[in-house]
Amino acid sequence: MFKFLDDLTSGLLQKFPAAAAPAGWRVSAERCPENMAGELTVNAFKFARIIKVAPDQAAAATAEILAAHPDVAAVETVKAFVNVTLKSGALFRDTLSDVPGLFAAGRTASPRRYLIEYSAPNTNKPQHLGHVRNNTLGMSVASMLKRVGNEVIQVNLVNDRGIHICKSMIAYQRFGNAVTPESVGKKGDHLVGDFYVKYNAALSEELAEMRAGHPEWTEKSDEELFLETGIGRAAQQMLQDWEAGKPEVIELWKMMNGWVFDGFAETYRTMGIEFDRTYLESQTYLLGKDIVKQGLDSGAFTRRDDGAVVCDLGPKLGVKVLLRADGTSVYITQDLGTTLKKYADYQPDSMIWVVGDEQIWHFQVLFALLKKLGCAWADKLHHLAYGMVNLPTGRMKSREGTVVDADNLFEEMTELALAACRERNTDGIADDELLARARVIAMGALKFMLLKFNPKTTIMFDPAASIRFEGDTGPYVQYACARIGSILRKAGDPDTSGADWSLLETAEEKNLALWAAFYSAVLEQAAERLDCSGLVEYLLNVAKAFNQFYRECPVLSDGVPPELRKARLALAKSVRALLEDGLHTLTIDVPDAM
């Protein structure tokens, strides 16, 4: 970053030998507020204590050192804020003229191996907007952690067994007429989802009939009556047959799951997701049992009078059951098993789960259990909890048909983006090229929208308002890149080496350099918080700064001196590199033109 800050730091430490600065301490600067004279601000309130003087003395010393610094053009002190204006040459030297340096600054000094699990769909229905948020958060956090220099292993854990899967299978047996995705021309996960809906409709019907015939049952919940229904018992029986390995059930299960996996593969391809490994719950759901035995042996867990195995996690988390009295395992038992398996498979330094915030409690318990089992790495586990996606009409509910389907949403947004493309420059552009462009824009808009929110906030998705390509959106940033691409194409992809950056002296040009200076800090914070929303915000600001530059500073127009043109071309190139790097970090593509 800025050389003057290094010099200021050493200057202060020399001047105040009594200073108690932590190792590696360095004075930092922030953007100066718009209405103040200055580009950067050094806040002396923040480090006055470190150098052990009063804030106004710290500020005075700072101003004195900076006034004599060759990079500094002007200094102004307000209270303990020291506002600095840099000389053009120094400003660009430390920022946009050195893109590799800018990018390298964002890399971590201590790379780690992360294992991140996300998506985790069920194979009884297609993915919806909630999954899209999960997928987007997972892939972007993974990408961002890689971008700052870590090794990242991305895994999926597919819930491919259980009563909900059997429901789709029962409905297929009863109402399926042996259809296949090919025979009806439907994506496999959608076809299976249809049967899941059919099952629930048939169940509701049967429940209604039963309640009509048994007035004493009207008060009971659907869950309580589930096993009283024929179709409920059928699903239960099928689950038992599945666990017993009954051939015709396994065969049906394999066939229908195969359809769903094909469908998911397409959804993931559209989003640009590639998992390093996909774990299947059907292969992991029994894993936890021997760990429970080990826990009993070590005394971490205890056996209750009725035979159930439990663990007392203290006053806050309470007593957790790990094995029922009948010896069957519960959700957390499986999760213990898969967690240990993932650890054994990859030995990560840290594991991340991208899972909805309704499971915060579950993960607290899981982590506590792992500690109890003596896993030294248990304090390096992180539940990346994210909020629901709600619609203006309320929560999304599969049963009530109020979900926004992922594939349909991609399709709809692509259509809208395509229409927007057609309104613009379509001269001589082939249809498939236009479609490819629309896809990049649509997916960019969607991912950017989802990442703009802090993960933990509950999102309100209003299709009418949320599907936008203007304003604070992904396409806004992509558009800035496209404008730069256009300039560079018109200039014949010029060689800009040796450009004289000190010729760039307008407020718009300097503003871009000032924004660029903070890229590494933005990445660092995103990685630390496992939250890309700061990067999203940042890219909007850089794109905005570029659009202002675009308006105010002609590059190719007649009357721009050749040397200035070259410098501005170099600037544009660097800005595009920055924006592209940022978007790619968010797993968003950049179209050549828009």
Next chain:
RNA sequence: GCUCCGGUAGCUCAGCGGAUAGAGCAGCUGCCUUCUAAGCAGUUGGUCGUGGGUUCAAUUCCCGCCCGGGGUACCA
């Protein structure tokens, strides 16, 4: 009840110890024979839920209260 998350402009959200609280959308006003108007400029709009406390400094930290959502399973 206990617990977690949220309450900031008409709407959707940033800011989370620092200088006069921001953005986008919506509304109003301008700017396309000039490198792509998916753009730019201007403008309207706020007792940062509320009452205390800590601090040189609080939207930001602590405590109480009010409102909304999640969790509180031997479901996943």
